[in-house]
Amino acid sequence: MLKKAIQYMIISALAFTFLNVFVKSLNHFSVYQIVFFRALGSLFFTIPFLLKKKMSFLGNKRGLMIMRGIVGLISMTLFFLSLKYIAMGTAVSLRYIAPIFATFFALFILKERIKPIQWLCFAVAFSGVLILKGFDEDSEIQIIGVVLALTSAVFSGFVYIFIRKIGDADHPVVIVNYFMVISAVIGGLLSINEWKNPEGKEWLILMSLGVFGYFAQLYMTKAMQVGETNQIAPLKYLEVIFTIIIGLIWFKESYTIWSLVGILLIIVGLTLNIMVKRSKKINRNY
Template identity: 80%
Template sequence: MIISALAFTFLNVFVKSLNSFSVYQIVFFRSIGTLFFTIPFLLKNKISLLGHKRGLMIGRSVFGLISMTLFFLSLKYIAMGTAVSIRYIAPIFAAFFALFILKEKIKPLQWLYFAIAFAGVLLLKGFDSQEEITGILLAISSAIFAGLVYIMIRKIGTADHPVVIVNYFMIISAAIGGLLSIKGWINPSGKEWLIFLSLGVFGYFAQLYMTKAMQVGETNEVAPLKYLEVIFTMIIGLVWFGEVYSFWSLMGILLIILGLTLNVVSKRKPKS
């Protein structure tokens, strides 16, 4: 999970460094880079690229594309650590959607932990004059659509291989991102080509090691480690981009991480 957090961090940093390019061009390269891993894997292992629950996978891909685009856009307005922190409230929206769509229950204590996390978002939004309201709203919107992604994945269940689901996401993202980027396309320089091509690599390994971590470790022990991405991103943002975090920013981010970590731990099943 620590390797995954580092990979996500570098993905965030490189997206931020491509600020002069349109978000659609970034989405296109992010998706194309990952397809170089997913398609050979599926072909080598003789797994159908079409899968079974195609309608749900298309829906998951569209929601994922919207979430990713909104998140990349938010990085143009606010500090990376802030954007990443807000994106991580997606499980809260997922829990709300699951309540109505999947008829799942939410423990009373979880409502308290959700409130703590939302209080952190309100601190970021209401007390820090350095944060652009546009960026905050984009990051929150990204988290809402990410919550819908979780619901779609739950509905897909184990009917399709995880790489098939990711492959759908990347193909649709590459196609739509590529089409939307044609009008404002900017030819990258040599160094920028390297950064663009690395997006898919870091994105793929970030997802891969996060999945492996969830497979070999208990969720309540492993999941909180993914919030290391916030710390890594903040440190690099401070050093590389000179980003500044006020006291209220830090308090808001701390409350978000605290609320979400407590939520994960609260769902731990007692050992028999």
């Protein structure tokens, strides 16, 4: 089962990577138009699924799902926008600190407890952020891109909170469908004034965004279902490695030693946090 879970996570990481790469390659399009096509592509999967299963499109906790859709849209838009300013590996690494914000919000909103050692894990990860933000003077990282990626992570943290509050009251595909519908409608409306008609293979690339996004989420979910969380979850950071490698080859992106140190600290801090949270759950079971 572990071997299959690892295979699923590798497929998921590759799908997320190609999503990032194609978004980066479409930087001559409006970010809202990119968001529109990203959502539209996924709706080709979520709507048929709901129809086949004869599930309600409206769901139960509609207000929470609308809020989840809105904060998810903001997070996705800001992340896509950050890719226009900074290297893909840097943007992806910064986006992954969302669990830090999610844990902080959960402390006050959901009244969840946080182990002291988790703060140490977050400190390690955040030290990587500081290196990327201010200590790497020789890199081409622009402050606006870093701020966009960090703000994206903040809103992604809110996504975690809304999903927790929704709980199992609604099917995951219903929740995702809300997110995609909201993103397609708002993204489409905001892109009208800046709309650029795709040409040739651009149509294929734009429509593939939703396909890669859908299968990335699908295989990550499959991996979590068949494997132990503490063994599988850290593998999602393969996306960072794959993105850096393709960025170096495809876009000729460059990273200084300090950039790589910062990214490594983020990955290490967040991986340790996953392991700590898993051990906490195991201890509670005994």
